[in-house]
Amino acid sequence: MSWSCSWASYIRLSGATRLLLTVVAVGVLVSTATAQVYHWVDDQGVIHYTTGIESVPERYRDSARSMASSPLDAPAPDSSAPARAGTAVIPFVAGRPIIVAARINGAGPVTLVLDTGADRTMVAPAALARIGIPAPSLYQAEIRGVTGTTQADVISVDSLEVGNARAGPLAIVAHDADLPEADGLLGRDFLSLFSVAIDARASVVTLEPN
Numbered sequence: 001m002s003w004s005c006s007w008a009s010y011i012r013l014s015g016a017t018r019l020l021l022t023v024v025a026v027g028v029l030v031s032t033a034t035a036q037v038y039h040w041v042d043d044q045g046v047i048h049y050t051t052g053i054e055s056v057p058e059r060y061r062d063s064a065r066s067m068a069s070s071p072l073d074a075p076a077p078d079s080s081a082p083a084r085a086g087t088a089v090i091p092f093v094a095g096r097p098i099i100v101a102a103r104i105n106g107a108g109p110v111t112l113v114l115d116t117g118a119d120r121t122m123v124a125p126a127a128l129a130r131i132g133i134p135a136p137s138l139y140q141a142e143i144r145g146v147t148g149t150t151q152a153d154v155i156s157v158d159s160l161e162v163g164n165a166r167a168g169p170l171a172i173v174a175h176d177a178d179l180p181e182a183d184g185l186l187g188r189d190f191l192s193l194f195s196v197a198i199d200a201r202a203s204v205v206t207l208e209p210n
Contacts (some may be wrong), residue, residue: 104160126176
C-alpha cells in the first residue's frame with residue numbers, strides 16, 4: 001500500500017489571477033480511501049478542487065484535470081463515508097503556505113498547512129497530546145523521507161473542523177513532519193469532501209460541502 005504526500009504547498013501570485021502550487025513530494029506507505037479529485041480553473045482565474053467530474057460545471061469539464069489518489073487497501077475508521085457540513089473561508093498571504101486553524105474532536109486549535117498533495121491529514125503527536133486527543137493506533141504507517149524511514153501511528157478521530165467546515169470520522173497520521181510554521185498537514189482525506197476554491201485575487205480559500 002502506498003501514499004504520496006507533500007511537505008508543503010506554497011502559494012505564489014503571477015499576475016492578478018494566476019496561482020502556482022509548488023509541491024515537494026515524499027513517499028509514504030499508508031492506506032487511503034479512493035477519491036477522484038479534479039482540478040479546474042474558472043473564467044475569473046479561480047482554482048477549484050472538487051470530488052467527482054459531475055461536480056465540475058459542464059463548460060469546464062474538458063479542461064478539468066484529475067489528481068491521482070491511492071486505493072483503499074486497509075481498514076477505515078468507519079464503514080460509512082465521512083459526513084461533512086459547513087463552509088469555511090480561509091485567508092492566505094501570497095508566497096506563504098496556507099495555514100488553517102483546525103479543531104479535532106472539538107478540541108484545539110492545531111495549525112495545519114492546507115496541502116492538496118497530501119492524501120492523509122498528518123498531525124504531530126505532541127500537538128495531539130497538547131489538546132488532549134488520545135492516540136490509540138488503528139495501524140502503523142511507514143513514512144519514507146529524505147532523512148530515512150520511520151514508523152507512525154494512524155489514528156481515528158470523530159471529527160475535524162476548519163472554521164464551519166466539519167467532517168468525520170477520519171483516519172489521520174500521528175507524525176511530526178517538522179514543519180516550522182504548523183503542527184501538520186491538512187490533506188485530501190478532508191479536502192476531497194469539499195469543493196475547494198482558491199481565489200488568488202481575493203487571497204482566500206473557500207471550502208463548501210460537495
